[in-house]
Amino acid sequence: MTKKLFFNPARCTGCRACEVACSFRKERVFSPELSRIRVVKLDEDGVDIPTGCEHCEGAPCIHICPTRAVRRKADTGAVVVDADACIGCKQCMVVCPFGAIHFDCDRRAVFKCDLCDGDPECVKWCFTGGVTYGETAELPAGKRHRTARRHVKAQAARGKGRAGA
Amino acid sequence: MSGFGYGGYAGFLLFADLTKGTTKRIPLEKEWCTLYLGGRGRDARLLFERQDPSVGPLDPDAHICMSPGPLTGLLGPTTGRVNVAGRSPLTTIYGNSNAGTNWGPELKFAGYDGVVITGRSQSPVYLHIHDSQARLWDASRLWGEGVFETTARILEEHGPETKVAAAGPAAEGGCLFGSVIFDFWDAAARTGLGTVLASKNLKAVSVRGTGAIRVADPDGYYEAAREGWQAILDDAGFRTGEHSALGTSICVNWGNAQGWLPTRNFRESHFEGADRISGEEFRDLYSTKEAPVPAGRACFSCPNRCKRYGRIDEGKYAGTRGNIEFEGVAAFGSKCGVDDLAAVFHAYMLANDYGMDCISCGNTIAFFMELSEKGLIDAEGLDLRFGNADAMVEMVHRIGNREGRLGKLGSQGSERAARAIGKGSEAFLNTVKGMETIACDPRASKAFGFGYAVASRGSDHLRAHPVFEMLKLPEGVGEELFGSKEAVDLRKYGGKVRLLFWHENLAAVTDSLGSCRFMHASYYAEYPVPELVNKYAKRRKDPSKVHSIKYHRWFEAATGIPMTYERLMEAGDRVINLERALNLQWGLRKEQDTLPARFLKEPIPKGPAKGELFDPEMLEKMLGEYYDLRGWDRESGLPLREHLDKLEMAGVAACLGKRGLLGKGKGEV
Numbered sequence: 001m002t003k004k005l006f007f008n009p010a011r012c013t014g015c016r017a018c019e020v021a022c023s024f025r026k027e028r029v030f031s032p033e034l035s036r037i038r039v040v041k042l043d044e045d046g047v048d049i050p051t052g053c054e055h056c057e058g059a060p061c062i063h064i065c066p067t068r069a070v071r072r073k074a075d076t077g078a079v080v081v082d083a084d085a086c087i088g089c090k091q092c093m094v095v096c097p098f099g100a101i102h103f104d105c106d107r108r109a110v111f112k113c114d115l116c117d118g119d120p121e122c123v124k125w126c127f128t129g130g131v132t133y134g135e136t137a138e139l140p141a142g143k144r145h146r147t148a149r150r151h152v153k154a155q156a157a158r159g160k161g162r163a164g165a
Numbered sequence: 166m167s168g169f170g171y172g173g174y175a176g177f178l179l180f181a182d183l184t185k186g187t188t189k190r191i192p193l194e195k196e197w198c199t200l201y202l203g204g205r206g207r208d209a210r211l212l213f214e215r216q217d218p219s220v221g222p223l224d225p226d227a228h229i230c231m232s233p234g235p236l237t238g239l240l241g242p243t244t245g246r247v248n249v250a251g252r253s254p255l256t257t258i259y260g261n262s263n264a265g266t267n268w269g270p271e272l273k274f275a276g277y278d279g280v281v282i283t284g285r286s287q288s289p290v291y292l293h294i295h296d297s298q299a300r301l302w303d304a305s306r307l308w309g310e311g312v313f314e315t316t317a318r319i320l321e322e323h324g325p326e327t328k329v330a331a332a333g334p335a336a337e338g339g340c341l342f343g344s345v346i347f348d349f350w351d352a353a354a355r356t357g358l359g360t361v362l363a364s365k366n367l368k369a370v371s372v373r374g375t376g377a378i379r380v381a382d383p384d385g386y387y388e389a390a391r392e393g394w395q396a397i398l399d400d401a402g403f404r405t406g407e408h409s410a411l412g413t414s415i416c417v418n419w420g421n422a423q424g425w426l427p428t429r430n431f432r433e434s435h436f437e438g439a440d441r442i443s444g445e446e447f448r449d450l451y452s453t454k455e456a457p458v459p460a461g462r463a464c465f466s467c468p469n470r471c472k473r474y475g476r477i478d479e480g481k482y483a484g485t486r487g488n489i490e491f492e493g494v495a496a497f498g499s500k501c502g503v504d505d506l507a508a509v510f511h512a513y514m515l516a517n518d519y520g521m522d523c524i525s526c527g528n529t530i531a532f533f534m535e536l537s538e539k540g541l542i543d544a545e546g547l548d549l550r551f552g553n554a555d556a557m558v559e560m561v562h563r564i565g566n567r568e569g570r571l572g573k574l575g576s577q578g579s580e581r582a583a584r585a586i587g588k589g590s591e592a593f594l595n596t597v598k599g600m601e602t603i604a605c606d607p608r609a610s611k612a613f614g615f616g617y618a619v620a621s622r623g624s625d626h627l628r629a630h631p632v633f634e635m636l637k638l639p640e641g642v643g644e645e646l647f648g649s650k651e652a653v654d655l656r657k658y659g660g661k662v663r664l665l666f667w668h669e670n671l672a673a674v675t676d677s678l679g680s681c682r683f684m685h686a687s688y689y690a691e692y693p694v695p696e697l698v699n700k701y702a703k704r705r706k707d708p709s710k711v712h713s714i715k716y717h718r719w720f721e722a723a724t725g726i727p728m729t730y731e732r733l734m735e736a737g738d739r740v741i742n743l744e745r746a747l748n749l750q751w752g753l754r755k756e757q758d759t760l761p762a763r764f765l766k767e768p769i770p771k772g773p774a775k776g777e778l779f780d781p782e783m784l785e786k787m788l789g790e791y792y793d794l795r796g797w798d799r800e801s802g803l804p805l806r807e808h809l810d811k812l813e814m815a816g817v818a819a820c821l822g823k824r825g826l827l828g829k830g831k832g833e834v
Contacts (some may be wrong), residue, residue: 010455013470016267020240023377024387030239031274031377041267042325043348043379044317046462046474046486124239127398127468128459156819 002077002136005113005120007050011131014041014048018122025121026111034104036113037122037131050131052122053100053113055079061092061101061112078115086110104108171198172381173235173723179277179299179392181292183365184225184284188299193278199726200813203278204234205261206677206740208250209280209747210342212259213817218750218824222254223364225285231272231330231345231370232279234679235724238270238378238465239506241390241399242690242714243681245269245465247347253356254364255341255525255578256599256623259355263627263676265472266347266463268328268372271563274507275374286366286756293323294372304368309334310520312346319371329371333520335565336363340576342525346517350472350488354522356600356622376832381725389722393714396690397468401698402636403688412473413491416604419497423635424774427602427611429494429502429551430531431595431763434606435772439506442494444473446506462488469683473512482511489513495562495604496527501534502551509554512561519565525578528561528601532579535593539829542586545569597766598623598757607764609774610634612652612661614667615787618760621744629668630686634661641701642694656774656781662790670737674716677740691712692730739812742795742804746817749826755802758788798828 019035019054027034037052059079061070069085070092072078081092081101086109093101093110113120113131123133169176174193181188201207208230220226236244247269253260259601272280275296282292289304302322307315312333319329328348336343336359343359344352362368380386397403405674407415420426421439428436440446446586452475461611476486485507494506502531503509516523534556537549547556563572574582580599583590595602600623607614612631614756620628633643634655643652643660651659671685672679685691689698699711721728759765765781788801796808805828809818821827 011459013459013461013463013467015465015467017240017466017468020238020466024383025242027377028383029379031375032270033274033375034377041348043350044313046476046488048462096717126396128470130459131810 003115003118003133004055004077005052005115005123006132006134006139007052008129009047009049011128012032012039012048013128014039017125018050018131021121021125028074036100036102036111046115051098051100052131053079054098055115060095060097063079064091064095066091073114076115076118079110079112080111080114083107083109083111167713169193170195171724171726172379173239174198174203175273175276175278175378177277177598179280179294181280181282181299181301182284183282183286183290183301183367184648186286188301190277190297198235198724200736200739201743202235202674202677202720202736202769204237204246204677204679205250205673206230206250206736206743207279208232208248208261209259209740209743212250212252213743213747215801216252220252222252222257222260222361225750226283227252227361227364228281228283228821229358229361229365230279230281233269234272234677235278235720237679238273239380239386239390239723240466241680241719242393243464243467243469243684244679245467246676246677246679246681247272247353249345249353251358251361252751253358253622254360255357258598258623258751258753259621259744260344260358261622262353262355262358264345264347264351264353265467265681266328266351267465268330268347268351269679270465271328271372271374273374273378274376275372276376278685280370282362282365282370282454284365289366289368291319291369291371292367293319293369294374295323296373296375307368308337312520313349313518315369316346316349319369320623323371323373327371327373329369331369331520332359332362332367333518335519335521335576336360339566340413340519340521340564340567340574341491341578341581342522342613343521344517344518344520350517352517352523355524355625357522357525358742359520380723382789383708385722386719389715389719392712393684393719394468396695396712396714397684397688399697399712400690403469406458409458409470409496410449410456411444412471414447414473414487414489414494415445416491418445418496420605422773423609424769424777425613425655426499426771427604428499429594429608430533430535431526431602431606433771434609434769434774436499436502436504438502438570439499441504442506444491447473447475447489447510450506451477451510464681471683477507477510482507485511485514485655487517493527494606496524497530497557500508500527500531500604501557503554503557504552505554510559512558515561515565519561521565524603525601526561526564528595529564529575529579529582530557532582532593532595533560533575536586536590538581541590545571592762596761596763597759598753600624602761606769606774607760608769608777608779610655611658611779612664612668614760614764614779615661615784615791616665618758618784618788619665619791620702621741621748627672627682629665630673630682631656631664631668632687633664633668633689636689638689638698639701642697645697646694655824658775658780658787662787662794662825666791666794667742670734672735673740674733677736678716678720680716684714691716735812738795739814740746742809742814743817745795745797745804746821746826749803749821750824758802760784801828805827812833
């Protein structure tokens, strides 16, 4: 059982409530710059793309960290940073494929999403499905069943057509 | 909060003097925060304080303010608003316009509650702000470029996360309704403040902010913001999903069904081609977002997502893309009698790229179409009649480029054009105080209509946005809030003055706080409406489960300034009284609190609102009642000293007294 955050650009409105919700939960201030989740807004193209840590299985940030400050938490599966052990070398920022690790200039350490210990704040402010938190296995299962429901509808429609003819 | 003492605010304003080429950071006046809140309210206060009434809108000494509010940039429903204010070149009275953006929040994160600009640069410049660094950059290569190209180039120069507010070539050329466009598509367009920017040789104001905003009471704040958010999600109108699915363009078919969709320069209020320019049509043909959810794009921290982004891939308008709203669609669509959505979309985006207010632009074209059909103007080789999409698009170019006589006249707005044309053309105007009327026929919807007559920036719905009368709410809600059951009937007059007064005050508050009109005046999620709707509902919810946006609590938790509902509504009244004071200084008089002849004399000829008129006698009566509520003298429309004193505006009263602009109330001679 692994839960993760799913980012779905097609369902993101680009409102960025997730960003300020995140910074508030983590830092008690409103600041997208301190948010662990970021929405890339391409206004000219009318596209909004939520981005954040994918908590990769073979997380390059864990492998590159020279002080083992980046590790995986057993309970949530989240890749987390121990700010006290971080030496600020920023190698994890370099190897992260998603730009999901940030540097805090005040603390002189990196920070990133820790899934709020299994209760992510960003999800509470997103009701269009731009960011959701769920079981990895349920993602394809949900899609399978939505497809199946469309088949049910299609069959019902065919039945009606015959009855009316 | 550091140092400043109040949460929510960044604590500083950025002043830029373009004549000297300098910028400086000035601490915010704390007293103005409690009295005028921020945004629209503080902008009016700044203009009153700093701009001599003799200074013309486009003079170098004129000021322009661009101000988010204390809630802008925070978490909560609709905290992306920014206010732009100055003296309007179009109307020569108070001009302001408000936009839902990411620019406003970004300015707060950069550490400013507003930018105030004065002076005139010798050569074209743009102001770029990066946190505490603010400086003027050369814009000679951007001058003459469209808004879209300008925005794209500034993003290239300063990075893709920069937010850009830009003026367009129409404003540079002197079109009097130039817009300020934020991040490609978000317009603060009404009253022509883009022209004020351009008159200063200022092409754009861009900002990148990486700081943080604190609030006074974080736990209380979270609770208030969360309740407001939930109130939106619970709202009956929001729950239909229609507004979210279609954006404001939902009003095309809705307004048509209710008989208030202005058609052919307000000759009619029902458009046979409405279906073809509707929100549904746009969704099906051009929208690029997944439907039904989310379907649209949202301003900062807003659950509503009313921006409709779309793209035309084929045909003669291929390549057109951008965000649309109802007003632009109606301006170039039904008002011009055009039912070709591609042409309407294209004209709309052209107007944005030229940097022109689409409402003033579309209305002016519609006005010309009527004059041309009546033979009152020479159409200069165009077949300028209602419904001709090609002529409509061509006119946008001509006005944007000030090409030909009509282009030049059109760029000055329809009222000035009528004065130049003469021949009785004034009879076809739809302007109040020099500003073109938005897309809702005042004869068919009386609170809207009355609102146009008194709005402080001229004919306008957003000073109040009294959608209340259109929603068929329980009569009891209208009676309890506004003293008449007729308040919920859009054709009737009863209760409409109090309805408008309440909406105007609340709108002034939200414009000042940096939140959006739609949350209390499209949806009705604002205290005390959800509570009242529940009280009179057929099936009532447990009152403890009814949520509402309580701006007073929300503001108090953010700033630490004690606030009640009544005090907040009083702040709204204060803002509107101050705007009245500004307008009086700039020459406005009671006689201009009226509606154009067409709405008072010509009944609507057909459609669902057939026979409706705005009764001139009723208007007089309503004005009297309105002046009483506002504390203005019935005879002269001038504010009374005792009311201004009650609003803690003794200084403003003294100023008006010196200029002979106070009403003759008790104790005045």
